[in-house]
Amino acid sequence: MNTRDGLAPAVRSILDAADGRAGRSEPVSVRPRSLPDAIAAAEADGRVPIIAELKPTSPTTEGERTDDPVELAEAMVEGGAAALSVLTEPTHFGGSPETLRRVRTAVGVPVLRKDFLLREEHLDVVEADVVLLIARFLDDLGTMLEAARSRGFQALVEVHTEAELEAALSAGADIVGVNNRDLAKLEVDLGTFDRVAGTIPAGKRESVTLIAESGVSTREDVSRMRNAGADALLVGSAIMDGDVRANTARLTGGSRK
Numbered sequence: 001m002n003t004r005d006g007l008a009p010a011v012r013s014i015l016d017a018a019d020g021r022a023g024r025s026e027p028v029s030v031r032p033r034s035l036p037d038a039i040a041a042a043e044a045d046g047r048v049p050i051i052a053e054l055k056p057t058s059p060t061t062e063g064e065r066t067d068d069p070v071e072l073a074e075a076m077v078e079g080g081a082a083a084l085s086v087l088t089e090p091t092h093f094g095g096s097p098e099t100l101r102r103v104r105t106a107v108g109v110p111v112l113r114k115d116f117l118l119r120e121e122h123l124d125v126v127e128a129d130v131v132l133l134i135a136r137f138l139d140d141l142g143t144m145l146e147a148a149r150s151r152g153f154q155a156l157v158e159v160h161t162e163a164e165l166e167a168a169l170s171a172g173a174d175i176v177g178v179n180n181r182d183l184a185k186l187e188v189d190l191g192t193f194d195r196v197a198g199t200i201p202a203g204k205r206e207s208v209t210l211i212a213e214s215g216v217s218t219r220e221d222v223s224r225m226r227n228a229g230a231d232a233l234l235v236g237s238a239i240m241d242g243d244v245r246a247n248t249a250r251l252t253g254g255s256r257k
């Protein structure tokens with residue numbers, strides 16, 4: 001499953017940087033805020049469950065957002081975000097573990113640590129409610145999933161193909177994100193979610209929280225992903241570009257009551 005063949009140069013560079021990054025030797029122990037509960041609460045409140053992503057910059061974004069991340073995070077929550085995603089990758093995304101720590105202290109919603117975690121020691125850098133595990137880049141997804149859970153984390157297992165989805169479900173993933181962004185080419189196609197999500201076996205569907213990731217920018221995109229079965233949507237660029245509170249409220253359909 002782990003293959004770096006054919007990756008865009010920016011993604012190779014991200015992985016090389018992650019390979020060289022040290023983790024911590026002392027395992028963290030987390031008491032997580034439940035992501036499925038936060039998604040259900042947004043639904044009950046009439047908001048589209050959106051995981052709003054604090055992404056100061058990226059290989060596909062021009063410029064860098066330098067406003068106070070805590071203020072941005074609070075604006076996302078006011079705009080109705082069910083949960084937040086915070087980049088902790090410093091070199092290509094302008095994130096940091098310290099930003100996540102500050103944001104998680106300031107807000108009451110679950111916070112996903114968005115990074116390229118390749119080894120168990122990478123899990124121990126900072127506490128979060130959810131960690132991202134990218135199926136494509138993990139030789140032994142099951143072991144990493146178990147390592148995350150043993151520390152108390154919930155794990156969002158990211159897939160892009162039907163084969164990766166199958167591997168994620170076999171490994172026991174119960175929160176699965178289908179990334180519409182192809183990390184080989186960095187191209188975004190919302191049809192990815194339609195196609196990949198449709199292959200979840202009927203017997204598994206109820207026990208999996210399904211998240212559509214990347215490329216969502218309009219209410220029409222939201223409807224499309226929801227109609228294709230997304231329990232929640234992970235949105236970065238369309239929220240970070242401009243008025244974060246208004247952008248979040250536009251996609252959630254309502255501010256937090």
Ligand SMILES: O=C(O)c1ccccc1NCC(=O)[C@H](O)[C@H](O)COP(=O)(O)O
Nearest residue numbers: 058059060213214215216235236237238
């Ligand atoms: O966002 C990028 O440019 C990017 C480049 C290389 C690897 C990963 C990248 N993004 C990771 C993500 O999954 C997105 O940040 C996230 O799904 C939000 O996507 P979007 O709403 O399209 O900003």
